[in-house]
Amino acid sequence: MGVELPSPATTHGRVMAMEPMKSSFVGESPAIQDILNQIDQYSLTDQHLLIRGESGTGKELVAQAIHAGSSRRNGAMISVSCGAIPGDLLEAELFGLYKGGQGRFEIAQGGTLYLDEINEMPLHVQAKLLRALQTRQAEVAGGGRSYEFNVRVIAATSADLEGAVSRREFREDLYHRFSGAVMRIPALRARKSDIPVLTKAFVQRFNALTGHSVSTPDGKVMDALMAYDWPGNVRELENLMERLVIMKNNGGIELEDLPTKVFRKYAEDQSPGAGAVSEWDFPRMMLPQNGLDLKVIVSAFENHLIDQALTRTHGNKNKASELLQMNRTTLVEKLRRRGMITPLKKKEIEGTS
Ligand SMILES: Nc1ncnc2c1ncn2[C@@H]1O[C@H](COP(=O)(O)OP(=O)(O)O)[C@@H](O)[C@H]1O
Ligand SMILES: [Mg+2]
Structure with a gap:
């Protein structure tokens, strides 16, 4: 069109x-x-x-x-x-x-x-x-x-x-x-009404070139494409549609098919309140060919966020547990399991800090 x-x-x-x-x-x-x-x-x-x-x-x-x-x-x-x-x-x-x-x-x-x-x-x-x-x-x-x-x-x-x-x-x-x-x-971000027609034209072109039959994104996926700033302009949109058509083969493009940077802006717009995050802000790791130990990865992710909360609150367990929306005792228990709280320190920690 x-x-x-x-x-x-x-x-x-x-x-x-x-x-x-x-x-x-x-x-x-x-x-x-x-x-x-x-x-x-x-x-x-x-x-x-x-x-x-x-x-x-x-x-x-x-x-x-x-x-x-x-x-x-x-x-x-x-x-x-x-x-x-x-x-x-x-x-x-x-x-x-x-x-x-x-x-x-x-x-x-x-x-x-x-x-x-x-x-x-x-x-x-x-x-x-x-x-x-x-x-x-x-x-x-x-x-x-x-x-x-x-x-x-x-x-x-x-x-x-x-x-x-x-x-x-x-x-x-x-x-x-x-x-x-x-x-x-x-820039493309200054003429966003071109995004839907460009997207459609690129999906059609790459379908024709590859013999695939991916349908043109709409709904939330189009909302996400519209929310993104496209620093690489039309070329970036064209390259993304090429990759998606090749990857999807047929069927529709889903939100989770989009690169993190593309849906981040959309997720921010959807989040209630400033600074809120949604599930879309999670790092999205590719499952390795030979699988992985889910427990190890999940606890590494958990520790990563806990450490950030402690750093930001200068080690204050009360404030850190609030940031993480968890009970202070749960946080302390997790730290103890990691050996981050020695029995000696335990007393201080169970004080006010
Ligand atoms: N309005 C448009 N309609 C269709 N394709 C476009 C449009 N604008 C740019 N493109 C495509 O985007 C890509 C980048 O365009 P190009 O002319 O190389 O940009 P620049 O020279 O500004 O870096 C090319 O593949 C071009 O065909
Ligand atoms: Mg050029």
Whole structure:
């Protein structure tokens, strides 16, 4: 259930070519509608562009959609991850070498060059990029050969570029070079109404890929997905649905199938009163292949919580037993069994502390 796309014949009053990438966008929030509109706008121009947004929000998907909708659609879109290539190699990788091989700028001729994490580009390469953008001439690394280029640059970053500029890690002039055309992709937690449709689309996609028939989560499981903050954004949701579809094979996704961090927020929301915990806060240990000694594990867990209560109350058994909602005598008995109360100490303990 993606976005209702306007019919190709009527958008902007002109006939548009097929835009396969744009149709792969899923979402129904006002934010995603705005993104689709901006994709249309930037497809019409040939401006260099900067896309900003946290990792996993869909920056590269947006760039692909703009490329596919633009007059450069018959050229290539070449991606370069500026952070993944060591600084001294990046210049040759982008601009080519005098004798050895073409750079990505040459390979992308007539198309689009996607520069991911542009903030990671070393300053001298930033200077060279700016010069190339302004002169439409690029010089190979080390010099000796120049070529004209016809490439649209779409840069992307998840970084605080303003901070990088003020720390002199990102050139201010390059920053301003892009300031006329900036797209911001909001984090998934800022457009939670996209979560149900994205979840459904991912479950369907991975069912189709694996031949499984897992049903789309709803009810409490969807509540938990909605409550979570998704620091990894759409990519994190996509990866989780992939794992769940593979794991579940068929049937439904249950609350206990979700990773602890996902249902923790949900459990907190469900708990009556601040600080209350529910069964969902229990550590969830995998049963080892060869089984385990339940008694040993359970008492280790019990001791772990008792020790925390004693630490927090500076050894005060009365307060510790209140924290654990158990009788003081039961607590003392448990400590005695662990040898934590010597007969000598026993007297003091049975006092007030
Ligand atoms: N609105 C969306 N609809 C469908 N899939 C999406 C959407 N946004 C992101 N994705 C998917 O999420 C993953 C991460 O997107 P990507 O463009 O790589 O993010 P970024 O470049 O911001 O890190 C990709 O698999 C992408 O296809
Ligand atoms: Mg990316």
